[in-house]
Amino acid sequence: MNYHVFPTYEALSTHAADFILAYVRNHPQATICVASGETPLLTFQKIVANTQPGDFDQVTFVALDEWVGIAPDNAGSCRSYIDAPLIKPLGISPDRVSFFDGLAPDLEAECQRVNDFIANKGGLDIIMVGIGLNGHLGLNEPGSSFESYAHVSELEEVTASVGQKYFQSETRLTQGITVGLKHFLEAKTAIVLANGPRKKDIIKRVLEEPISESLPATALKLHSNGHLWVDAAADAS
Ligand SMILES: N[C@@H]1[C@@H](O)[C@H](O)[C@@H](COP(=O)(O)O)O[C@@H]1O
Numbered sequence: 001m002n003y004h005v006f007p008t009y010e011a012l013s014t015h016a017a018d019f020i021l022a023y024v025r026n027h028p029q030a031t032i033c034v035a036s037g038e039t040p041l042l043t044f045q046k047i048v049a050n051t052q053p054g055d056f057d058q059v060t061f062v063a064l065d066e067w068v069g070i071a072p073d074n075a076g077s078c079r080s081y082i083d084a085p086l087i088k089p090l091g092i093s094p095d096r097v098s099f100f101d102g103l104a105p106d107l108e109a110e111c112q113r114v115n116d117f118i119a120n121k122g123g124l125d126i127i128m129v130g131i132g133l134n135g136h137l138g139l140n141e142p143g144s145s146f147e148s149y150a151h152v153s154e155l156e157e158v159t160a161s162v163g164q165k166y167f168q169s170e171t172r173l174t175q176g177i178t179v180g181l182k183h184f185l186e187a188k189t190a191i192v193l194a195n196g197p198r199k200k201d202i203i204k205r206v207l208e209e210p211i212s213e214s215l216p217a218t219a220l221k222l223h224s225n226g227h228l229w230v231d232a233a234a235d236a237s
Pocket residue numbers: 035036037038039040064065066078129130131132137138139159163
């Protein structure tokens with residue numbers, strides 16, 4: 001696992017955006033899985049600001065996860081956190097983006113649909129995600145199998161309560177639907193971003209603890225091209 005500390009959130013985001021832009025210029029048909037949440041918002045902004053015509057004409061995006069029971073157009077949905085700052089400004093056509101539907105009547109079928117979408121693209125080139133305070137990647141909560149593709153997860157209390165920050169009013173969050181850790185491990189490049197002091201404790205655990213499904217982010221250590229990029233405030237080395 002490649003661990004790199006950037007002086008600021010700004011520098012971290014610039015690096016992440018430059019990495020994506022350089023990749024798509026060399027691999028115009030790339031498939032990229034991106035996370036919702038607050039962490040990647042500045043990266044998205046910088047990607048959009050520095051895109052040149054044609055950069056994303058053939059690129060496909062996969063949204064990492066969704067809260068079960070939350071409508072796609074809810075401002076707090078994972079979809080909204082990716083669609084508004086990244087997908088819409090880049091003008092990605094609907095056939096080149098996959099979002100989970102948190103209201104899908106058959107969640108297993110919804111997982112299969114996303115698994116098939118990713119498989120049909122030949123897998124993920126890049127997966128770039130944030131990290132939860134319990135070490136989750138996407139909504140792969142502690143105990144999630146490293147062998148799992150898309151699946152429904154039961155949220156830990158910390159995830160449900162931290163998740164309230166995305167919503168204007170109190171919202172019941174009990175389950176998630178997420179790209180699996182097997183997708184993460186099979187991606188050509190896997191990147192976890194973390195910024196700010198509240199992530200320092202979990203970064204310390206990822207650095208110090210052994211690879212285990214009880215700490216999902218340690219999957220990064222299994223990846224031959226895995227990167228943990230943090231800002232100085234989240235640095236625990
Ligand atoms: N569902 C989201 C994830 O997509 C995100 O990567 C992670 C970190 O969120 P944040 O970047 O807001 O800290 O947890 C949330 O629960």
